[in-house]
Amino acid sequence: MSASDGASATPACLILTGMPGAGKSTVAPLVAARHARAARVNGDVLSYMVESGRVGFNGTPSEESRRQVLLCARNMCSLAANFADAGITPVLEHVVADREVLDLMTGLLRPRPVRFVVLAPSPEVCERRNAARAPEERIGYPIAPLYRAMEEKLGDVGWWLDSSDLTPEETAATIVAHAAGKATL
Numbered sequence: 001m002s003a004s005d006g007a008s009a010t011p012a013c014l015i016l017t018g019m020p021g022a023g024k025s026t027v028a029p030l031v032a033a034r035h036a037r038a039a040r041v042n043g044d045v046l047s048y049m050v051e052s053g054r055v056g057f058n059g060t061p062s063e064e065s066r067r068q069v070l071l072c073a074r075n076m077c078s079l080a081a082n083f084a085d086a087g088i089t090p091v092l093e094h095v096v097a098d099r100e101v102l103d104l105m106t107g108l109l110r111p112r113p114v115r116f117v118v119l120a121p122s123p124e125v126c127e128r129r130n131a132a133r134a135p136e137e138r139i140g141y142p143i144a145p146l147y148r149a150m151e152e153k154l155g156d157v158g159w160w161l162d163s164s165d166l167t168p169e170e171t172a173a174t175i176v177a178h179a180a181g182k183a184t185l
Contacts, residue, residue: 011089013080013109017096018119019147020139021126023163028093030172039083043094047072073101077108084112098153106185115183116158117175123147125164159183
């Protein structure tokens with residue numbers, strides 16, 4: 001079953017975030033597949049386009065890390081806006097850790113509709129999923145402090161979906177069925 005993306009209206013831009021191990025990269029393509037026309041805008045793919053001098057999230061020097069996080073957000077939104085304007089639902093997937101990044105993204109995506117979904121399984125579930133990844137795909141910092149920081153900075157924004165006990169398919173179906181009512185900014 002697929003969600004309708006009415007050809008006459010600009011589709012909503014869905015920002016799908018969460019801590020590492022929350023299931024973003026697994027759920028985003030499943031959400032996209034449930035729409036008639038959708039594109040996945042993967043922040044990790046865009047951030048790794050920096051071949052030389054890349055500084056990742058939480059990297060050093062911190063000023064360059066922050067500059068590249070904001071650059072990635074701008075690039076994601078440029079692509080998403082182009083897709084939305086062409087009638088294709090963009091599903092933006094990346095860690096949005098604070099209000100500055102979210103405000104930048106929503107400002108760049110407006111006047112298009114914006115939905116913000118935080119995949120929020122427990123930190124223990126995220127840690128377990130991270131440990132099960134291939135060694136080169138694991139993140140090397142504890143997830144619980146990031147979870148607490150995101151909750152403090154963004155806990156009152158969008159829809160925090162506890163997907164701890166949901167399969168990826170159930171999570172995607174829940175997002176498609178309820179994001180319009182629970183995640184619209």
